[in-house]
Amino acid sequence: MTSNNHHLEVENVFLSFGGIQALNDVSFAATKGEILAIIGPNGAGKTSLLNCLNNFYHPDAGRILFENYDLTRLPAYRIARIGIARTFQQTALYTGLSTLDNLMAARHIHMRSGMLRCLVYWGAAHKEDIAHRAVVEEIIDFLEIEHIRKAIVGALPHGLRKRVELGRAMALEPRLLLLDEPMTGMNQEEKEDMARFILDINERSNTTILLIEHDMGLVMDIAERIIVLDFGSKIAEGTPEEIRHDQAVINAYLGKASLQ
Amino acid sequence: MNALDTLPKNLLAAHKKYGERKIAMRQKDRGIWRAHTWTDSYNQVRDLCLGLISLGLQRGDKVCIIGDNDPQYFWAQLAIQAGGGVAVGIFTDSNPPEIQYIISHSDSVFVFAKDQEQCDKLLEIRTQIPDVKRVIYWDDKGLWSYDEPWLIDYQELQRIGQELRMETPDQFESTLLQGKGDDLAIFCYTSGTTGEPKGAMISHVNLIAGSDSAQLADPRLDSDEYLSFLPPAWITENVLGLTQHLRSGMVVNFPEAPETVQENIREIAPHALLFSARLWENLVSLVQVKISETNLANRLLYKIFLPVGYKIAALRYEERRPIDLFWRLLNALGEAALFRPLRDKLGLVRVKSAYSSGAALNPQVIRFFRAIGVNIKQLYGSTEAQVHTLHIGDDVRFETVGVPSPGQQVKIAENSEILISGGTVFQGYYKNREATLQALIIDEQNRRWFRTGDAGHLSEGGHLIYLDRVKEMITLASGEKYSPQYLEGQLKFSPYIRDVMTIGGEDKPYVAALINIDFENVGRWAEKRGLSYTTFVDLSQKTETYSMIRQDVERVNRGLPGPARIQKFVLLHKEFDADEGELTRTRKLRRNLLYQRYQTIIDAMYSEAESVYVRAAVRYRDGREGVVETTVRIESMDAEVIAA
Numbered sequence: 001m002t003s004n005n006h007h008l009e010v011e012n013v014f015l016s017f018g019g020i021q022a023l024n025d026v027s028f029a030a031t032k033g034e035i036l037a038i039i040g041p042n043g044a045g046k047t048s049l050l051n052c053l054n055n056f057y058h059p060d061a062g063r064i065l066f067e068n069y070d071l072t073r074l075p076a077y078r079i080a081r082i083g084i085a086r087t088f089q090q091t092a093l094y095t096g097l098s099t100l101d102n103l104m105a106a107r108h109i110h111m112r113s114g115m116l117r118c119l120v121y122w123g124a125a126h127k128e129d130i131a132h133r134a135v136v137e138e139i140i141d142f143l144e145i146e147h148i149r150k151a152i153v154g155a156l157p158h159g160l161r162k163r164v165e166l167g168r169a170m171a172l173e174p175r176l177l178l179l180d181e182p183m184t185g186m187n188q189e190e191k192e193d194m195a196r197f198i199l200d201i202n203e204r205s206n207t208t209i210l211l212i213e214h215d216m217g218l219v220m221d222i223a224e225r226i227i228v229l230d231f232g233s234k235i236a237e238g239t240p241e242e243i244r245h246d247q248a249v250i251n252a253y254l255g256k257a258s259l260q
Numbered sequence: 261m262n263a264l265d266t267l268p269k270n271l272l273a274a275h276k277k278y279g280e281r282k283i284a285m286r287q288k289d290r291g292i293w294r295a296h297t298w299t300d301s302y303n304q305v306r307d308l309c310l311g312l313i314s315l316g317l318q319r320g321d322k323v324c325i326i327g328d329n330d331p332q333y334f335w336a337q338l339a340i341q342a343g344g345g346v347a348v349g350i351f352t353d354s355n356p357p358e359i360q361y362i363i364s365h366s367d368s369v370f371v372f373a374k375d376q377e378q379c380d381k382l383l384e385i386r387t388q389i390p391d392v393k394r395v396i397y398w399d400d401k402g403l404w405s406y407d408e409p410w411l412i413d414y415q416e417l418q419r420i421g422q423e424l425r426m427e428t429p430d431q432f433e434s435t436l437l438q439g440k441g442d443d444l445a446i447f448c449y450t451s452g453t454t455g456e457p458k459g460a461m462i463s464h465v466n467l468i469a470g471s472d473s474a475q476l477a478d479p480r481l482d483s484d485e486y487l488s489f490l491p492p493a494w495i496t497e498n499v500l501g502l503t504q505h506l507r508s509g510m511v512v513n514f515p516e517a518p519e520t521v522q523e524n525i526r527e528i529a530p531h532a533l534l535f536s537a538r539l540w541e542n543l544v545s546l547v548q549v550k551i552s553e554t555n556l557a558n559r560l561l562y563k564i565f566l567p568v569g570y571k572i573a574a575l576r577y578e579e580r581r582p583i584d585l586f587w588r589l590l591n592a593l594g595e596a597a598l599f600r601p602l603r604d605k606l607g608l609v610r611v612k613s614a615y616s617s618g619a620a621l622n623p624q625v626i627r628f629f630r631a632i633g634v635n636i637k638q639l640y641g642s643t644e645a646q647v648h649t650l651h652i653g654d655d656v657r658f659e660t661v662g663v664p665s666p667g668q669q670v671k672i673a674e675n676s677e678i679l680i681s682g683g684t685v686f687q688g689y690y691k692n693r694e695a696t697l698q699a700l701i702i703d704e705q706n707r708r709w710f711r712t713g714d715a716g717h718l719s720e721g722g723h724l725i726y727l728d729r730v731k732e733m734i735t736l737a738s739g740e741k742y743s744p745q746y747l748e749g750q751l752k753f754s755p756y757i758r759d760v761m762t763i764g765g766e767d768k769p770y771v772a773a774l775i776n777i778d779f780e781n782v783g784r785w786a787e788k789r790g791l792s793y794t795t796f797v798d799l800s801q802k803t804e805t806y807s808m809i810r811q812d813v814e815r816v817n818r819g820l821p822g823p824a825r826i827q828k829f830v831l832l833h834k835e836f837d838a839d840e841g842e843l844t845r846t847r848k849l850r851r852n853l854l855y856q857r858y859q860t861i862i863d864a865m866y867s868e869a870e871s872v873y874v875r876a877a878v879r880y881r882d883g884r885e886g887v888v889e890t891t892v893r894i895e896s897m898d899a900e901v902i903a904a
Contacts, residue, residue, distance in 0.1 A: 137290035142401065147519035149291065200402050 006065075007032040007208045008053075008176060013062035015048055015232075022048040023059070024232040032175075033206040035198070037213060037223035039243075041252070044229040046212045047089065050178050053210070054086050055079050066176060080109055085169035086178035091161045095154030099145060099164050100136065102153055106171035107132040139167045143197060159190040166197060177201065179211045183218060191215060195222050220244070228252070265441030266464040268305070268342035270506035272436060275302035278509065282482070285331045288516035288524060296331060304331075304418070306432045308339035311421030312370065313435070315394055319344030322366045322447065326350040326359065327374030329488040329514050332398040332414060334502055336372040337492075341445055341464075342436045348447040348459070349493025352378070358457075360385040362449050363392060366459055366690060371395045376402035379411055386410070441465040447690055448495050448643045459690035460643050462495070469667065469683025470646040471503040476666035477652050478613045482509030484531040485610070489521045495643045496534065496617070525607035532613040537621045540636060543606060544628050550605075565594035569631030577630055577656065599632045608634050615639040615650070620726070623658040623753045638662055640726055644699060645710040646684040649724045659750060659819040660723035661716075669707075670724055676715040676741040677730050685710045715741060717821050725819050737769050742824040747771070747816065748849075754812040755781045759836045761849050762826065763862055772865040773829040774858055775809060776836055782808075797890050800831045806895055813897065827897050828865045832858075833874060833890050865894055 006029040015023040022045050030036045038046050051057040053064060055076040064071040069082055093102050111128060140146055143163050148156060153164055162182060169177055182198070183191045195218055202209050213219050219226065220240040228236040228243060230252040236243060243249055264270050278284070278298040285296045296304075317323070323340045325347055327333050337347040348366045350359055352374070359381055363371065373379050373395050382395050397403060398414040424431065445467055447459040480486070486505065490497040505512045510531075515524040525533070535543075551562050572591045575581050583591070603609050614629070614636045621638060629636050637651035640661035649670060651662040664670045668682040679701065685708045688696035701709040715727045727733065728743035736742055748760040751773070758778040764771035777800050785808070786793055793799040809831060817825040836842040842854055855862065857876075864872035875889045 134290065137292075141290055144517065146288075146291075146516045147523065196402065203402075203405050 005031060007034070007067065008210070009063075009065040010049075010053075011063045011065070013049075013052060013059045013064065015045075015052060015057060015059050021232050023052070026062075026229070026232070026234050028227050028234065028237060030208055030210065032208055033202065035202055035209045035211065035222055035224050037211045037219045037226045038229060039213070039216070039219060039226060040229035043231075045232040046229055047180055048232075049229070050086065050180055050210070050212060053176075053178055054084055080172055080174075083173075083175035084178065085172040085174035085176075087162070087165045087169050087180060087182055089181045089184065091158075091165045093153045093161060093165055093168065096152065098150050098152055099140070099148050099156075099167070100150060102164060103136040103139060103167050103171045104132065106168045107136060109172065135173075136171060139170050142170070142200070143167050144193075159186045162186065162190075162194065163197070166194075170201065173205075174207060176208045176210065179209065179213075181212055181214065183213055183215055191218060198222060263441070265468065266341065266436075266439040266443065267445060267467065267503060267506055268338055268436045268439060270468075270503075271302060271305060271338055271342075272433070274298050274506060274509060278482075282509070283511055284505070285334070285512045285514065286528075287331055287514040288520070288527075291516075293513075293527075301331070301335065304335045305338045305342060307418035307421035307425070308335055308414075309342040309421065309435070310424040310432055311417035311419075312339060312343050312345070313431070314420045314424045315370070315417075317343045317345055317370065319438070320444075321345045321370075322348050322368040323370040323372065324348045324350055324359075324363050324366065324368045325372040325493075326352060326354070326378050327372065327398070327492075328352060328518055329490075329492055329497075330374070330398065331512075331514060333372075333374075333492050334488075334505075334512070336396070336398075337446070337502065340370075341439070342432065344435065344439060344443065346444045346447060346461075348449070349491075349498075350449070351491055351493050354381075356381045356384045360388050361456065362459075363389045365456075366447055366449075367391065369393055373397050375399040379403060379406070383408070383410075439464070441468070444687065446498055448493070448498075450643050458692055458695055460495075461687040461690050462498075463687055466646070466684050466686060467499055467503045468507070470499040471507045473665045473667045473682070473684065474500060474504060474647060475508060477650060478532075480504055480508040480510045480532065484508070484510040484612075485513060485528050486510050486532055487513045487515065487521075487525055487528050487530040489515055489518075489525075490534065495646060496641070499646050500532075500534065522607070526605065527607075529604075529607050529610045531610050532615075533608070533611055534615040534617060534639065536618040537616050537625075538618065540616050540621060540629070541625050544625050547602065547606070547628075561597050565590075565598040566631060568594045569599060569633070570627060573627060573630035577635070577654065595633070602632050603634065608632075613637070617641070620661075620749065621658075624755065626656070626658060640724070642680075642710070642712055644686045645680040645682070645712070648678070648680050648712070655721075657723055657819075658753065659725060659816070660719060661726045662724065663722050664724070670718065671709065672717055673711075675730060676717065676727070676733060678712045678714045678716045678724070678726070679709040680712060681707045681709045715743060719819050734764065735766050736764055736771070736823050737766055738823040740821065740823040742771060742820075747773075747820075747824070747826070750816045750819070751775070751812060754809075756785065756809060757812060759843070759847075759849070761836075761851065761854050763855075763865070764824075768866065770827040770866075771824060772862070773813070773826050774854070774861065775829055775831050777805065777809065777831055779835070796835070797833045797888065800833055801890070801893060806831060806893060810895060810897075817897065825897070829895050829897075830861055830865065830872075830892050831895075832861075833888060833892055834876070861892060870894055870896075 008030040010026060010028050013023050013026045040046050052059050055071055055074060059072060140149055145163055148160055153161060183194050199222055201207055223240060226240055226243045227234060228249050235252055236246045236249045264273055275298045280297045280299045282298055283295045284298040284301045286293050323345050325333060325336050340347045348368055350362050369391055371382060371392055373382055375397060379395060379397050395411045396414055396417050397411060400413055441464050443464055444461050445464045446462045449457040449459050451457055488501050513528045515521045551559060568590045572583060572587060575583050611634060614634050616636050617639045626636050635656060637656055638661045639647060639650040641647040647665045648668060649662040649664050668680060671679040673679055699711055713730055715730045715733050716725050719725055727746040733741040733743050742764055744762045747762045751757050751760045756778050757775055759776040761774045762771055779796055782799060782805060791804055799805060813826050813829055838845055842850055861872050871891050871893050873891050875887060877885060877887055
């Protein structure tokens, strides 16, 4: 169980692949409703950390606590059910399905009707389907993707696919949202839209958000706190302002140049 | 009940007539078309209006609205007007300084702003618009956490209105009935190409006159469906959308989002549509692209039946001949196999009135849509006098913008300027006496004429031909004005003419033209007729080619006043070439250079010569230079065509 009102606590996590130490004694905590960013040079262990958080990897040592659960002891399929959702660097959607179907598929974990009832599609199963569609339509409205509701995801441009993937994560109604580079490959306008959506999700449902992103300007704008990783170790933690002036960060992350 | 001379009075009448029994508006929201009855509309407007009055709205106050096409936009506008105010529409893509200018210049005291995006712009300029008491938003997304009492929610305003209604239940209707037809209804700010935008003041009777005129030309029924997607800050949506809705009872549908308009058009299949010329053209290319991507069977149907459609359309609209049984049968097959499915894809299944505005529409586009069963008509108008002219019924002519809309008078001034008079002529520009005096002329009979700044002339049959802006016109030796762009544009509507340069001016006795044939199309035409030719030079100088192009010149000449008609033309022995600097890369003519290069030919066209010998250096694609020697024929148009 987490202590001190922490929503998520990462305690002394170690992870290695053969001789490579991907995560080396990483510890940090996030409070409920916080936007926390993880930054660091390529290969610093950011995605590995996220993979541990949704139980894709199992840490060699250490604990990860989320609400009442110790994630390291849970099987991976339980992660979505306890309220954690994520998006990926390379979008991982059903490319042959429409936007709507992708989002409806994510509602699956919230569905109660059994297979037989769904086959009959009458009464409770029908009602349930309508209720889920209503939730999905709210998300479509929220993310302003009405115009691609029926479009096949595989044919969508990258920026919109990223948005659909965020929508799918939202459809799980998570309390912790993990975003792995949600803005890569986007133009400035798309990035600003995405930043606005992230802030709005956080504000509307008090969702805790953990975000990896390379665009420093945007990270500094939307994150409340930032964690800096380098070679698998946490080298700094603080508000954007503190990180901007942290000498260790400047040296490791940006070479000798200033963050300004 | 007094006369229905304001928009809110028309709303009240429609509410009493239809009540809960008929749908007034529909909007797609969360994937479902949601309907509002007339009573619902009326109640929305009532509560908003009382809310505004509670917050201090006075008669004559101005209120800005900035937002997309939503029922809330229309309700807000009617609420402002019911309270005696003037609604000032602002385009949604305006930036903060533009918004600030319009709010300040119009002395607005409230602003309706759709969403977070617009509210953020207003917050940015807040200190510069101190007279704005409140900003009312109707889409609260992202605004939940704004701790800013200056912004209030639409529903909160209605709640305030409901409180006032508890105290004084009759106030809304009595306030509404105080309105007079001559009261100002809206300001439309026109984007001036030079200087600051001007606020055209439009009264209630102006809007109603415009709507009634449209109703005479092309009646809307209360069973008609309309899709509102033109910017609501624009005069057109105010007249043909909102006012027409209130007067005729037609159902107004609102798109789910600006990006879904095309999809929503298909779902609604509206009875009336107005697109820009560009949009119609895009639709044709869209169809062609989609057809080329579709399966073999569909491509085959398209190949077989589209020519049938063209044939029928030509018989019906251009040759005006009866259609025999054989073609009718084929057409019925085409209708089932191709035309109707195609119209369905484009949302044109029920369209009775399809209009194009803006630039002149290419006849090829008009022919295409006629072939699939949609007769597109041109419409010409302005913010200040609404719809000036339009094509009515089947009387559609490619070269004109139609006849005066019922109740409108069109007059051509001495400088060729088009003047408009009628019930739609606006009340002047707000706080700009100088511009108002320039734009309005009052004649001896005390009629008010709006000076459009456009040049044109009336042709036989009362059709108006739009030429160009007055300042773009060139004066001919006879003192008449002519527009090279118009003339060239009209000629280029022929598939056989690729480029044209017309020559004329005060130093030239008449208008002449240098024409480039379209090698590919003319070549195909020649092959069909069994005409043999060798090169471009050979094809261009054939007698048959000359007589065919001559028909196009005659067609264009028919629409022109005598002195502006083309008297002589040549078919050039070579194409204008961008590589030789004769055209810009976007294929615009480099007139001065062309003038120098073709000096000999031009001079010959102003002499008695019937042909001219040319010897010109040409540069081939591979860089070699060569010399072309040939004789170019000069074609003179008949005297009787030139006269008249």
